Amino acid sequence: MYDIQLIGVSKTYTGSNEAAVKELSLNVERGSIVTLLGPSGCGKTTTLRLIAGFERANKGQIILAGKTVSDKNTWIPAEKRGIGMVFQDYALFPHLNVFDNIAFGYRESDKVKRVLEVLDLVGLNGYEKRYIHELSGGQQQRVALARALARRPAVVLLDEPFSNLDADLRVAMRLEVKRIIKEAGATAIFVSHDQKDALAISDQIVVMRKGIVQQIGTPREIYQYPENKFVASFVGQSNLIEGVIGNDLNTVVTSLGTIPCQHTHCLCEGEEVCISIRPDSLEMDENGHIEGTVIQFTYTGEAIDAVIALDQSDGTSQKLLVHIHPEENIKIGDHLRFKILPNFVAVVKNE
Amino acid sequence: MNNGFLEEKKHKREIQVRGFLRTFFSIGINFWNRIWRGNAPDFPLFIFASVTSALMGLPIIYVIWRSAFAGKDRWVRLLDTRIPTLLWSTLSLGVIVTIFALIIGVSLAWLVQRCNIPGRKAMQWLLALPLVIPPYVGAVTYIIILGPRGWIRDWFGSSPFNIYSFWGAAFVLTMFTYPYVFLITSAALKKMNRSFEEAARAQGLTSYEILWKVNLPLLRPAIGAGAILIFLYVLSDFGAIAMLRYNTFTSAIYYQMGSYDNLSATVLSMVLILVTLIVLWIEARTRKKQKYYQTTKSYKKPQLYQLGFWKVPVLLYMLAVFFLSVVLPITVLIYWSKLGIEAGALDQRFWAYGWNSIKVSGLAALACMVLALPIVYLKSRYKSYFTIFIDKLSYSGYALPGVIIALGMIFIFNQYIPWLYNTPTLLAIAYVIRFLPQSMQSADSSLNLISPSIDEAARSLGFAPLKVLFKVIIPLITPGVLAGGALVFVSAIKELPATLLLRPPGFDTLAVRIWVETSESVYHLAAPAALLIILVSIVPLKWMLSKY
Numbered sequence: 001m002y003d004i005q006l007i008g009v010s011k012t013y014t015g016s017n018e019a020a021v022k023e024l025s026l027n028v029e030r031g032s033i034v035t036l037l038g039p040s041g042c043g044k045t046t047t048l049r050l051i052a053g054f055e056r057a058n059k060g061q062i063i064l065a066g067k068t069v070s071d072k073n074t075w076i077p078a079e080k081r082g083i084g085m086v087f088q089d090y091a092l093f094p095h096l097n098v099f100d101n102i103a104f105g106y107r108e109s110d111k112v113k114r115v116l117e118v119l120d121l122v123g124l125n126g127y128e129k130r131y132i133h134e135l136s137g138g139q140q141q142r143v144a145l146a147r148a149l150a151r152r153p154a155v156v157l158l159d160e161p162f163s164n165l166d167a168d169l170r171v172a173m174r175l176e177v178k179r180i181i182k183e184a185g186a187t188a189i190f191v192s193h194d195q196k197d198a199l200a201i202s203d204q205i206v207v208m209r210k211g212i213v214q215q216i217g218t219p220r221e222i223y224q225y226p227e228n229k230f231v232a233s234f235v236g237q238s239n240l241i242e243g244v245i246g247n248d249l250n251t252v253v254t255s256l257g258t259i260p261c262q263h264t265h266c267l268c269e270g271e272e273v274c275i276s277i278r279p280d281s282l283e284m285d286e287n288g289h290i291e292g293t294v295i296q297f298t299y300t301g302e303a304i305d306a307v308i309a310l311d312q313s314d315g316t317s318q319k320l321l322v323h324i325h326p327e328e329n330i331k332i333g334d335h336l337r338f339k340i341l342p343n344f345v346a347v348v349k350n351e
Numbered sequence: 352m353n354n355g356f357l358e359e360k361k362h363k364r365e366i367q368v369r370g371f372l373r374t375f376f377s378i379g380i381n382f383w384n385r386i387w388r389g390n391a392p393d394f395p396l397f398i399f400a401s402v403t404s405a406l407m408g409l410p411i412i413y414v415i416w417r418s419a420f421a422g423k424d425r426w427v428r429l430l431d432t433r434i435p436t437l438l439w440s441t442l443s444l445g446v447i448v449t450i451f452a453l454i455i456g457v458s459l460a461w462l463v464q465r466c467n468i469p470g471r472k473a474m475q476w477l478l479a480l481p482l483v484i485p486p487y488v489g490a491v492t493y494i495i496i497l498g499p500r501g502w503i504r505d506w507f508g509s510s511p512f513n514i515y516s517f518w519g520a521a522f523v524l525t526m527f528t529y530p531y532v533f534l535i536t537s538a539a540l541k542k543m544n545r546s547f548e549e550a551a552r553a554q555g556l557t558s559y560e561i562l563w564k565v566n567l568p569l570l571r572p573a574i575g576a577g578a579i580l581i582f583l584y585v586l587s588d589f590g591a592i593a594m595l596r597y598n599t600f601t602s603a604i605y606y607q608m609g610s611y612d613n614l615s616a617t618v619l620s621m622v623l624i625l626v627t628l629i630v631l632w633i634e635a636r637t638r639k640k641q642k643y644y645q646t647t648k649s650y651k652k653p654q655l656y657q658l659g660f661w662k663v664p665v666l667l668y669m670l671a672v673f674f675l676s677v678v679l680p681i682t683v684l685i686y687w688s689k690l691g692i693e694a695g696a697l698d699q700r701f702w703a704y705g706w707n708s709i710k711v712s713g714l715a716a717l718a719c720m721v722l723a724l725p726i727v728y729l730k731s732r733y734k735s736y737f738t739i740f741i742d743k744l745s746y747s748g749y750a751l752p753g754v755i756i757a758l759g760m761i762f763i764f765n766q767y768i769p770w771l772y773n774t775p776t777l778l779a780i781a782y783v784i785r786f787l788p789q790s791m792q793s794a795d796s797s798l799n800l801i802s803p804s805i806d807e808a809a810r811s812l813g814f815a816p817l818k819v820l821f822k823v824i825i826p827l828i829t830p831g832v833l834a835g836g837a838l839v840f841v842s843a844i845k846e847l848p849a850t851l852l853l854r855p856p857g858f859d860t861l862a863v864r865i866w867v868e869t870s871e872s873v874y875h876l877a878a879p880a881a882l883l884i885i886l887v888s889i890v891p892l893k894w895m896l897s898k899y
Contacts, residue, residue: 147812
């Protein structure tokens, strides 16, 4: 059962030649959290606004909870779509207190009970008389979420909800927001440009670039098996190395040697591809067959981020970013050997 | 969203007729959506705003229209005789007043902002005080001092300076308009990126060289804006110029109407409109350049120039300006008010005039608060060429002289709506046309502080756009709207030319009494009304000081 369905949706803004969203199709299962992830200008916010009803698609169909809200002949405006929305700047009404903000769109008779219920859900009991300017950023975020959830919407849309929070609060709110949405049983779409937010909170991630979906998958799929170079380098750090699919279809032949890979996307033997090796999947090992010299390193506390120049027979230079355990003591010029953990190597299309 | 309303309607019709109508309709809706970039406003709101702005532009358009039918003979005759003289007298006065207001305004701003003057803080607002004295009230005070029945003649037997002259008008207008230049230049000096001055000093330039090579070039946009403001004011001023018996386009139009030659008045108006539009066009061009100048938001305390030996003459200069533009006029008014009150000037009639002023001005202020909202809301939330046009059109009565507005209104109401002619309501309508943009600016600045996502939040919670306006936007911008209403109120109390031309017979306001009593040299009756108007004008001073 899908709560949100987008079928071939395209949107080009007036006065612009390039489509903000191109032929986007997406199914979101009831009760799941999906994040639209991408750099600014990738069309993620436009997609959210199309679903919310603040923009109208030029093409395609949008179905919310089984009801078509936008296609060639149908247009349900935002106020009749019954969605909940959390804005980047929260957009709380400054002239109303917390209670009235949350109750703003609620028209049932059990208003007081429901408001207290959602206040409890977001952990703000006792704050109903406060005005918005008397709340901290994290509390405002909770009120915004409570307001969006009060009407029991089937769909909640969140536009960069964490971008106004400082680092510590951000980590805490990720968990908190995920708990609240799951407890409320809503289907949620997040928009984010932050991969950590996306990986932490989502059931599914949709990576977008220039209005086109690059990959849809679970956080693990996106991180471990990126399908193209963009996804590999946008979500986490990655070393991209060119190679050719080997004859057993489970290896890739590269200048580093023949590397075993699980997901090969059913590409044929001899096809030119790239492999993406995460810095974490290179492990220091006396017997490893990848050998290189440390040319640069940064101690971050959690790890040592080092750049290794490989010793290659054919004279070309290849650099690799590796994460080394922070206990190791390394210096520039050290010769090190590494082995590859096969599960974190992905084959990506060489486009 | 109205969009949705149209779409639903469209759907129903499709079922009914299909075929031809379907294509026809979808073309129409696509076109409508394209105008609004897919975001069409609420229909009632749109109609309301369009009608308002059309009414604002109507008097001017009607004057232009009528001037086209003034007849070739009349045009030729006026072009041969009156127009060249009037152009010369108007433009020369404009240029002289602009030059002197710039010299005084810029020099005072620089001295106050950048030199070690004692009492700098107080000077900053004391020197802006002449803003509360309408130039025609200033003219009254100088007629009392220097006029043929004035103090100077009483004391010395003859007046050394004829106030009823070009230089008299130039002096009065300069003294009561320079604060605009002073405020704009002060604001620019405050915002100026101090690093430029420090860089110049690091390069070894002296203070004097920095003033000429760094400060003044950077101030050019501010000075230009001030100059255009002053010049436009001189083009539109009627009260001070007519009281000082000088002749410019505005007074010529007024007297032409007095002698019931309204068609000649349209011809003169047409020329004045053209001159004004040319100045506005120059302004628009210079404003485009302005944004290339780098300013900072953070205020650094300026490093003050030590004046040393020059401190005394500089202080004397500043005090002289303050004396001539504030102390002397107010003293004169207080003195004559005292005489007037002792002679029983504050009688029932006086309060009746005051009540008349309050009534029409209050009505206009209320109307402006209501009418400004849809235009401002459309402009801010549904930006399109059409809303920009509506917004610009609403400024026509504000940008052009009051006599022309009055002329257009006389034509229209006399001919088409006679039952409103000669009523106080007509006066209130004239004030709305003249001052609506003041309430628009005020509402606009508070609306701009509200993020559009507030609107969207309310819509996502199930409220249609019009309901969002009433439940969220209006409660939030009420302070700004009220401030705009107060501004309109004060401007309307001070308004002279349209009031003189459009008031019903026997309906006198404070401004009208000042005009009548001064022209009859009954100063002790003019002074209390003038003083009252100045007191009312103090209300929005704080707002005006913060605006620049």
